Amino acid sequence: MPTILRCKCIIVGDATVGKSSITQVFHSDGSHFPKNYVMTQGVEVLVKLVNIPETSDSVEMYIYDTAGKEIFSDFVKRLWDHPSVIMVVYDCTSETSFSSCVKWLERVRAQSPNTQIPGALIANKVDLEQRRIISPKKGQELAQANKLEYFECSAKEMQNVDTPFFYLANEFHKVYEERAELFNSLS
Amino acid sequence: MFDVALSPAGAQIALATSSDEKHPPENIIDGNAETFWSTTGMFPQEVVIKFQTLMRITNVHISSYNVKKLKLEASETEDSNKYDTIAETELEETDSQLQQEEIQLGEKRAHSLRIVIESGFDHFVSLHKVVVSGQAMHH
Ligand SMILES: Nc1nc2c(ncn2[C@@H]2O[C@H](COP(=O)(O)OP(=O)(O)O)[C@@H](O)[C@H]2O)c(=O)[nH]1
Ligand SMILES: [Mg+2]
Numbered sequence: 001m002p003t004i005l006r007c008k009c010i011i012v013g014d015a016t017v018g019k020s021s022i023t024q025v026f027h028s029d030g031s032h033f034p035k036n037y038v039m040t041q042g043v044e045v046l047v048k049l050v051n052i053p054e055t056s057d058s059v060e061m062y063i064y065d066t067a068g069k070e071i072f073s074d075f076v077k078r079l080w081d082h083p084s085v086i087m088v089v090y091d092c093t094s095e096t097s098f099s100s101c102v103k104w105l106e107r108v109r110a111q112s113p114n115t116q117i118p119g120a121l122i123a124n125k126v127d128l129e130q131r132r133i134i135s136p137k138k139g140q141e142l143a144q145a146n147k148l149e150y151f152e153c154s155a156k157e158m159q160n161v162d163t164p165f166f167y168l169a170n171e172f173h174k175v176y177e178e179r180a181e182l183f184n185s186l187s
Numbered sequence: 188m189f190d191v192a193l194s195p196a197g198a199q200i201a202l203a204t205s206s207d208e209k210h211p212p213e214n215i216i217d218g219n220a221e222t223f224w225s226t227t228g229m230f231p232q233e234v235v236i237k238f239q240t241l242m243r244i245t246n247v248h249i250s251s252y253n254v255k256k257l258k259l260e261a262s263e264t265e266d267s268n269k270y271d272t273i274a275e276t277e278l279e280e281t282d283s284q285l286q287q288e289e290i291q292l293g294e295k296r297a298h299s300l301r302i303v304i305e306s307g308f309d310h311f312v313s314l315h316k317v318v319v320s321g322q323a324m325h326h
Contacts, residue, residue, distance in 0.1 A: 003207040006228035062229070082230050084310055115309055172228070176311060180210060180225055183313040186252055186285050187220040 002056040004049075007172045009063045009165070010080055012104040013089035014097040018124040020044075021155035022089060023065045026165050043067070043079055050169040059169040080111050085168040086119040088148065090139075093131040098138070105146055118171035119148040120164040127154040188245065192216050192300070192319035197239025201299060204232045215314045220250050220285065223313040230306050236317065237299040244297050244321035247274070247290045253312040254278050254286060256305035261297035270301050280308045285315060296324065 011019050027046045046063045066076055086108045090097040101121065109117060121143040123134060136152065143150035149167055153160040192198045194216045203212035205227040212234050214222035226232045247259060256277050260270035274290050300319060304312055 001206065001208050003209070003227060006205075008229050059228075082306065082310075084228060172310070176227065179309065179311045179313075180207070182283075183210070183223050183225055183252055183315075186283065186313075187223075187250070187315055 002058060005057065005059045005173060005176055007059050007061050007084040007169060008082060009061050009085045009087060009168060010083045010108050011063060011065050011087045011089065012108060014100045017089045017091040017097045018155045019089050020065055022122070022124060022153065022161055023063050025155050025158050025161045043076060050166060052170060052173045057173060059173055061165060061169060080108060083108050083111055083117055085172055086117055087122060087164060087168065088119065089122040089124050090134065091125050092123040092134045093125055093128050095133060098134045101142060102146065118168055118175065120168055121148040121150050122164055123152045124155060126152045127157045188320045188322060190318045191238050191242050191244065191321045192236050192317050193218050199237045201235040201237040203234040215317045220316040223315040225313045226304065226311050228310060230304065232304040233301055234314065235299055235301045238297065241296060241298045241324045242321040243324050244292060244295050244319050246292055246320050248318040249288045249314065250285045250316040251288070251312065251314045252285055253308045254304055255307050258303040258305060259290065260301040260303065261295055262299045263296050265298055
């Protein structure tokens with residue numbers, strides 16, 4: 001039996017940056033594991049299985065996509081309990097969405113302040129080249145300053161949407177391997 | 188009193204919410220603290236130990252790592268879904284050594300024991316050994 005890890009992926013960012021589009025594109029594309037829960041109060045959880053290369057292991061990603069205003073409720077706080085990985089999204093045509101990223105990141109990290117949580121920073125809507133105002137360099141710098149991996153994608157053109165999810169699944173799998181080794185060394 | 192949660196004593200794992208075949212849940216009832224059951228992500232997690240018969244149990248000792256909130260539930264019948272909470276505890280974080288938690292129960296009747304790990308200090312936690320002191324009930 002292959003090992004299946006379970007990974008809670010919290011996707012955050014300002015309204016309209018493309019969180020739901022990214023989640024839907026990733027979820028619908030060639031999925032062999034279609035499960036879909038629509039939950040009350042504006043939170044949707046989508047599940048997708050990601051295989052880890054060169055192993056027989058896989059990671060079941062539970063992607064928590066939260067809609068706008070419910071984000072401050074106690075309900076959402078409880079749902080965000082024990083985040084496994086974080087995806088912070090901004091719209092590369094919006095300065096405001098870019099400057100909100102740190103706030104979103106801190107809000108999720110505050111759920112487990114002493115746990116190392118793998119994270120990705122996503123510049124979405126890169127298809128809108130003419131309107132782009134946040135350069136790749138600015139994105140990379142923000143990512144680096146906050147220990148995130150930087151990615152660019154376009155949910156609209158279905159460009160590079162899977163890559164950050166695969167990255168996060170792999171990072172989570174690495175953490176598991178490290179912990180299993182640590183558990184082995186105890187007692 | 189004996190350790191009734193040992194596989195040679197007829198104890199079995201009836202259910203576990205995580206399974207990595209390299210670190211299966213049976214490792215918690217093999218009497219060896221070096222082998223362990225590892226959870227594989229997200230909380231809560233649970234494991235059910237089924238005893239050979241209905242037992243009168245008095246205390247539970249758990250060797251673990253990174254477990255934060257833990258709940259013990261007991262069921263008196265062979266295959267029921269009816270569990271009563273018999274203990275709840277919050278563990279201290281340890282650094283590179285196992286947590287050793289001793290839980291006194293007074294006297295409880297149990298055919299199976301459900302261990303619910305409600306939260307952890309990290310993404311993954313391990314259970315190395317569970318010792319349940321008790322003896323068979325005579326009908
Ligand atoms: N041009 C462009 N539009 C996008 C892209 N991703 C999302 N959108 C649009 O942006 C709007 C908001 O997207 P949505 O996924 O609902 O954002 P959310 O509020 O963050 O979940 C919608 O009109 C989408 O069609 C993209 O990559 N490029
Ligand atoms: Mg949305």
